[in-house]
Structure formats: C-alpha cells, structure tokens
Amino acid sequence: MQAKPTMEDVAHRAGVSRSLVSLVFQGADNVSDARRAAVLAAAEELGYRPNRLARNLAQGKSMTIGAVVDDLHNPFFGTVIDGVEQHLTQHGYQLMIANGARDAEVTVAAASTFNELQVDGIVLIGARGPMEPLYDLARRVPTAMIARQIKSDLLDSVRVDEHVGSRLVIDHLHRLGHRSIAHIDGGEGASAGERREGYEIAMRSVGLEAHIDVVPGEFTHEAGAKAAVTLAERGSMPDAVFAGNDLIATGVWLQLERMDVSVPSDVSLVGYDDAPFIGIGQVGLTTIRQPSSEIGSRAAELLLDRIDETPDSGRHEAIAPTLVERSSTESA
Amino acid sequence: MQAKPTMEDVAHRAGVSRSLVSLVFQGADNVSDARRAAVLAAAEELGYRPNRLARNLAQGKSMTIGAVVDDLHNPFFGTVIDGVEQHLTQHGYQLMIANGARDAEVTVAAASTFNELQVDGIVLIGARGPMEPLYDLARRVPTAMIARQIKSDLLDSVRVDEHVGSRLVIDHLHRLGHRSIAHIDGGEGASAGERREGYEIAMRSVGLEAHIDVVPGEFTHEAGAKAAVTLAERGSMPDAVFAGNDLIATGVWLQLERMDVSVPSDVSLVGYDDAPFIGIGQVGLTTIRQPSSEIGSRAAELLLDRIDETPDSGRHEAIAPTLVERSSTESA
DNA sequence: CCATCGTGTTGGAGCGCTCCAATACGTGAA
C-alpha cells in the first residue's frame, strides 16, 4: 500500500491551489482547460483518489443510502433490493447493504452504524423486533420501511396487504375442498404476524374456525422442514399447508417427501413470495406473488422525497398481491 | 431531523473539554467515574451520536470491510457472505455489502467507491471481468478474492477447485452410462471458465471428447431456461446436462418439464453449489457441494492478516468440493 | 486612460473527530 496522495499533493504537482483541484474534481465549469488538464494529469500520475470520507464530512452529506436486510438468504428481499437500487442509482445515490441476520438487535445495530456513518437515508427491509428503537432512528435520519405494517409519521413504508394474500390462499384451498388447513408462520419475521392474522380471519370467514392451526416457525428452509416433522408427529396430517413463505414451503416439501407424504396428492401446499426457483420440478409451488421489485423502488422513491423535504406525516402504502396457481395444490 | 449535537455540545453541557468526551467514547480507562458519568448523561440528554465519518477521517481507519458480490440472487454467494461476516464481526469489523449486478463495470465501480470511502479492506465475491482494474484496486487497499482462480501477489484468494468439481460430475454421469453430456456454462461469471475447462478436460479423460458440447449461458435461472430451449431446438436431447450452477439447473429443469422432457428419466441433470432449496420435490438435484461458509470465513481471515501486515506474496487456496448425489441423475 | 466587469483562481475557516504534548492536581516520600 503506497501512501495515499491528497489533494494538496496533486495541487502542488500541478502548480495550482488545493481549491482549484477541488473544483476540478467537483466538475466545476469555470476552470480553464489548461489548468483542468494539468490537474487531471497530476492526479493520474500520482494515482490520486478523492477521499470521500473527507468530502462527505465537509459537505455534510454522503449521497449514499443504507439498507438493512432482515435476511440476505430470502430471495424475496433480493428482488426488493434490486428495485431499491435501481431507483437510487438513477438518482445518483449509492446503496450500501448490511445484513440483519434475522435478529432485531443486529438489525438495529446495523442501522445505527449507517446512521453514524452519516448516510443520507435508511431503508429497512423486513426489519423485525420492537419499533421503538427504529422510530428513534427515524427521528435522526430519513427512513423508509419495507414489508412491515406500521403507522407512524416518522417514516414511510411500502408493503403488501398480507391479509389479502392470506385470504387468497385460504379461499383457493377452501374452494378445492380442503378443510383442515394448517399455517406455518414466520415467527418474529416482519409481516409474519399479519399473514398469521390474515390466515385466522380468512379461516373464520369461510367457516373453518375449528380448523385454525398455527405451527410456529421462522422464515427459513430449516424451520419449514422442522414444522413438517411437527405436523407428522401429531398423527394426522392436515389436508393442506399454508406456509408463511416460499423458503418455509420448500423446507416443508422436502421433509414431507422424505417422510413419504406427497405433494399435492396427500397434502396441498401453498407458499408466499413467488421466489424464482419454486416453479421447478414436476410440481410447481402455488404461491402468492408480491411485486417485490416495485415495492423496492417505490420505497426508495418515498425515501428520496423525505430526504428532499421532511414531511410532517408518514406515507404508508399497501399493495394487493395475487395468487399464482401451480400444481402443489389440488382438489381434496 | 433535529440538528445533530457534536462532541463540543456534549462537552459544554457536561462542563468538560471536548477531549475528555472523546476519551469517554473511546472507552479510555483513565477517566474519573464522576466525569464519565457526567459525559454519558449529557450525551444521553442531547441524543448525541458519534460521527463515525469524522472519527474515521481522524483515525485514518474505519474498521469496516466492503464486500462486492457479483450477484445478490445467487444463494451460493449468500452463504459465502455469512462466513465472511461471521469472521469479521468476531474481530470487530463491520461488513458493508454492495451489489455487482453481474456486471464487471458495476463491480469495479462499487469496489472503487468502497476504496474512496476508506474501508480497511475489500472482499470480492465472484467478481467477473478483466483483472487489471481489480489489481489496481488491490494496490491501494488490502483485497481478498473469492471464487476466482488467480495468481497474484497483490491479493489473496480462496476458491473451490473447479476442475475437481467438474471431474466429479463427469465421472458420476459417465459411470451411470451417459455419453452425450452437455454443459451449460456461466458465461462471464467468475469460475464459469474453470468449470467449463474442467468439463472439457474431464470429458476427454473419459474418452468422450466427441461429445463435448458447451451451451453458452449465464449464472441465472433465466439463462438456464433459455439453454434448455436451445437444446430442445437442436432436435436430439443429450443424455445428461451439467449445469454451470444450481440457478441454471433449476431454470433448465423447469423449462424441460414445460416441454415434457422429464428429469431424470429422459435427461439426467447435475447442478453446482448445493443451494439450500434444490433438494425440493420428488426429485432432488444432484450437485456439487462447496463449503461456502468456510470459504467466506477463510477469505476474511486472509484479508485481516493482510490488513495487519502487507505480505509480499499472495496466498491462494483451493478447496476440493464434493458430489452430492440425489435423484436428478439415473442410469442411462 | 481609468473605472467596471467577469472569469479564474486562491487562502482560510470549518466539517467533527483523534491524538499528543502540556498542564493541573492530588499524593506519598524525603
């Protein structure tokens, strides 16, 4: 690692002032061509790279946005990030990502670090845990939240209406003649609660309250497999399983197959998210599709608005999801 | 957004000097309990958060590492990141992630930004494109590379021996009696070239050079589906398909099913990476397992060593992968 | 020929912090 040249070095070499070098690197237009060329040449020769840390400190802004993602392994979040990133780069912002590792404290810590790093805004993707620390954060730095139902003037949010999603699932299964429909939930995961609620509401509204059966889980493949075991150990399998998301669904599916229970002939299975890989194999997974990329870019848009001018109220948008019917579900 | 209090403000409120506040926040031990308490109280009351930007600038280090990931959607990279992150946090470093979006220029740009942001080190995960700009980067900031075969003293690297992996695949298929084995490659993706080479070498060594058939692809689900169409349009299907990675394999699989070609009875299919979801369904995908998390943590370890003390030579490690036999392959 | 203007350029202060040398202040030894 050679010692890093600074603007001062470049200025000296080019025979101009530090200020002039600064102007050149900011792309100012009132710099004579000769000097500009001299500066650029000197910078090139020295291998000079601007120190953005110093620049950000001096300017008081960083043109970067921090995103904290609840789980990097969740393909849904991956697509959301695409949307966020696309919108941000279009507007000259840089996106920096940190992993929340499905842990509320890690999430808050990562977000705080972003704050201390003076990012211009923060996007929380599927953040879990108590809202208070997150509100506290939102008071300090413009924040947008994705995939969680909240109502606050401190930040904006975009999510899918999970009650509608759950309703679509239950209606679909009910129409196919299934009665005992178990739900494996996402535990503490963002929107896990709403999906669970939506499931219960929907079950009631089709007269299946007696069959309400929530198996506690997590938004992971492993939790899905574990839940399948739990179901099996109870003796009688339900007619159908509504998994909290696709990751859970694939875990359930794999485990059921291992136990010689087949999908869909023995049990119908529905996921949630429409991850890219779940159409695979003889049997595609019936699931709920969320416009993930759009959700991401919309959240980014709200965030940039908020950075421009802090509004006195929060904007909270909920988008209706749709059911994608494949072959992991069939009539009873 | 309330105006941000600075150390000066805290110092003033606590009736001490700015330096003392600094000492408290650095956890210095030679500060009297009374003053420390006063400082902490003042900070609390003002809602003070240290500005890490300023701190990093003054200290000349940031205790953060930047990772540029070729493709956030690739589950293999996700697990690699886990490994990297685990090792780094253990050693007090923070991990910041940026997306390379499967594009060499985006990758270099992201890495440069990290450099300008004065990160202490950079991890390139599956970086593609010409090495020159990456070497240039490695000259400025300690760098480690994952999943790409290189030989340079400027940086360290950890990867899987792709030739061994390809060899395992071909041997497996050959032993099952398959002869025409097509390979769908990962295009410009890191290690795509080595897998392709490995495929060709292995095919030759089992006497199948006449059947060498590389279908150009990309490390994505979509490219896999497209390649399946390409194969189908040629009239005769190969006996088996060796997909460049699991993403491609799932794409191929899905598309084959759509075209009524079944796996494995009509075509045996092998993937690469052992992504968590591919065991799903009646038929699990036979694939190559890489110890991804270990690869990540090992790379992080090499990087931290390099940060401690710049070595005059690069360390390049290659780990042998293993074959996981599931049911997407069967005898001819 | 001098005042006026505009384009280019510059020095200095400042962003919020760290770090070091210098200082203040007890405390125990002489």
Next chain:
DNA sequence: TTCACGTATTGGAGCGCTCCAACACGATGG
C-alpha cells in the same frame, strides 16, 4: 513543608476535503 511523581484533563494541531469571500487580471466601455 517541599519535591517528585503519577493520574486526570485540556488546548491545539491535524485528518482531507468544501465553501466562501477576496483577489488578480485581461477585456470592455465611456
């Protein structure tokens, strides 16, 4: 009581940059 010493605290310089007021200077107009 005095001196030396160690501990706690402080002011100032500096990290690499931006921004602004000030300035130099050739071109313009009366």
